[in-house]
Amino acid sequence: MAISLGLKDRGDVRIHENVDELATDLADYIAELSEISVKERGFFAVALSGGSLISLMGKLCETPYNKTVDWSKWYIFWADERVVAKNHADSNYKLAKDGLLSKVPVVPGHVYSINDSLSAEEAANEYGFVLRQLVKTRTVDVSEISDCPKFDLILLGMGSDGHVASLFPNHMALEENDEWVTFITDSPKPPPERITFTLPVINSASNVAVVVKGANKAEAVHLAIDDLGPECPVSPARMVCPKNGKLVWFLDRAAASELEAYECTK
Numbered sequence: 001m002a003i004s005l006g007l008k009d010r011g012d013v014r015i016h017e018n019v020d021e022l023a024t025d026l027a028d029y030i031a032e033l034s035e036i037s038v039k040e041r042g043f044f045a046v047a048l049s050g051g052s053l054i055s056l057m058g059k060l061c062e063t064p065y066n067k068t069v070d071w072s073k074w075y076i077f078w079a080d081e082r083v084v085a086k087n088h089a090d091s092n093y094k095l096a097k098d099g100l101l102s103k104v105p106v107v108p109g110h111v112y113s114i115n116d117s118l119s120a121e122e123a124a125n126e127y128g129f130v131l132r133q134l135v136k137t138r139t140v141d142v143s144e145i146s147d148c149p150k151f152d153l154i155l156l157g158m159g160s161d162g163h164v165a166s167l168f169p170n171h172m173a174l175e176e177n178d179e180w181v182t183f184i185t186d187s188p189k190p191p192p193e194r195i196t197f198t199l200p201v202i203n204s205a206s207n208v209a210v211v212v213k214g215a216n217k218a219e220a221v222h223l224a225i226d227d228l229g230p231e232c233p234v235s236p237a238r239m240v241c242p243k244n245g246k247l248v249w250f251l252d253r254a255a256a257s258e259l260e261a262y263e264c265t266k
């Protein structure tokens, strides 16, 4: 059973005994949000990330989820993508396709991958344009408090430096408030060219889940969640704070091992 800490401003922090328990809780959570969105809106607009997240979503390909989830209503996007060909080992699209999308009956026309024949800047502009069309038809909902898209769910991983999507510490992209999608050409983690949702889009979602495993991320989890006062170093993950939505952290015990809020429960 996961321990759940409801923290003011930092959302619901769910700490799992191990990765298997985390993966089951994550699959239940996604399946439930999908059901609610399909009932309320007729669609489930979900944005994926790359990295360890995709293997942690693997239970969705298994029984009962592969049969009970209404995959035909899923509209799939990427919170970030590396500017490489879609069949390149670094592609977040390829990772999701191989690990998830090829194993469940999603509709190919509902998969909005990023155009891999363009430069980073052009691809970011085009992805922003595509999102605008889908917001017009309300396939992706719109925020009540800004003109931003309101995804039913944005799924994020987090790097050991605290980066989420392709928003890295001390990078100018963190300050982009006008565009929905931006690009970078100097990512500290290879490959250097990436496109990414901006913070206003992430923070306009109905639901944001940050999924983190492993002791190498424990310090970054501590900096992103614990209340450290004004001296706290800038962590992109700490800037994830949905204005009108719900934030849930999915952690295994190793990732939570430096969390002060967790220590207090022992």
Ligand SMILES: O=C1O[C@H](COP(=O)(O)O)[C@@H](O)[C@H](O)[C@H]1O
Binding pocket: 049, 050, 051, 052, 053, 080, 081, 082, 092, 156, 157, 158, 159, 160, 163, 164, 165, 166, 189
């Ligand atoms: O480069 C990236 O890294 C993050 C974190 O990846 P992880 O393997 O440490 O979980 C990922 O969320 C992001 O989408 C990806 O482009």
